Amino acid sequence: MLGREQFRAALVNYVELPGARLLRALGFSPNAITLLGFAVCVAGAVLVAYGHLVTGGIVFLVGGGLDLFDGGLARLTGKASPFGALLDSVFDRLGEAGLFVGMAVYALLAGFSDRFLLFFVTVLLLALIFSQGVSYLRARGEGLGAFTRSGLMTRTERVIILGAGLIADGLIPAPIMVWVLLAIAVVSCFTLFQRMFTIRGLLDNAG
Numbered sequence: 197m198l199g200r201e202q203f204r205a206a207l208v209n210y211v212e213l214p215g216a217r218l219l220r221a222l223g224f225s226p227n228a229i230t231l232l233g234f235a236v237c238v239a240g241a242v243l244v245a246y247g248h249l250v251t252g253g254i255v256f257l258v259g260g261g262l263d264l265f266d267g268g269l270a271r272l273t274g275k276a277s278p279f280g281a282l283l284d285s286v287f288d289r290l291g292e293a294g295l296f297v298g299m300a301v302y303a304l305l306a307g308f309s310d311r312f313l314l315f316f317v318t319v320l321l322l323a324l325i326f327s328q329g330v331s332y333l334r335a336r337g338e339g340l341g342a343f344t345r346s347g348l349m350t351r352t353e354r355v356i357i358l359g360a361g362l363i364a365d366g367l368i369p370a371p372i373m374v375w376v377l378l379a380i381a382v383v384s385c386f387t388l389f390q391r392m393f394t395i396r397g398l399l400d401n402a403g
Contacts, residue, residue, distance in 0.1 A: 233262030237291030241298030253362030260355035326384035347387035
């Protein structure tokens with residue numbers, strides 16, 4: 197069974213590099229892919245807001261998937277730069293947050309009972325806060341010289357789970373998405389502290 201690092205290596209070799217080569221042949225720049233991925237994620241969020249959960253989930257997965265290629269394309273073309281890394285990080289966060297906004301609008305328009313709406317929005321906000329906290333810790337750790345991708349619920353897992361949850365919610369007549377968001381909130385909270393103590397260990401060892 198593949199571990200996370202082995203899976204990541206296979207993804208790089210069989211998906212990221214071939215995709216980056218194709219995008220280079222088509223004339224795309226790394227920053228253009230970053231902005232395109234963000235735009236696709238926003239399109240997915242708008243679809244979700246208007247209740248098109250299956251289509252929105254698929255479009256969001258496509259937008260999130262484009263994030264695989266901007267870094268690989270930058271390395272392949274020799275265009276890797278600190279600004280490109282900054283742009284990628286910022287628009288990754290904005291694209292993900294945009295989906296949460298889309299889900300909030302969907303909940304407000306869906307005609308849920310007041311009790312369920314309160315529960316949905318509360319869980320959504322917790323999932324957003326802890327998810328962004330996990331991503332912030334990685335960026336802050338790197339700023340301090342502690343590089344880590346540790347944790348159970350990283351951005352890759354969140355993108356896949358959010359997209360799959362939306363598709364399932366649109367296909368099955370049951371409120372699946374609220375429980376998906378609750379799972380993301382709980383595991384992201386755990387991941388936040390997991391990553392915090394990993395960074396602490398790295399900083400202590402460096403000192």
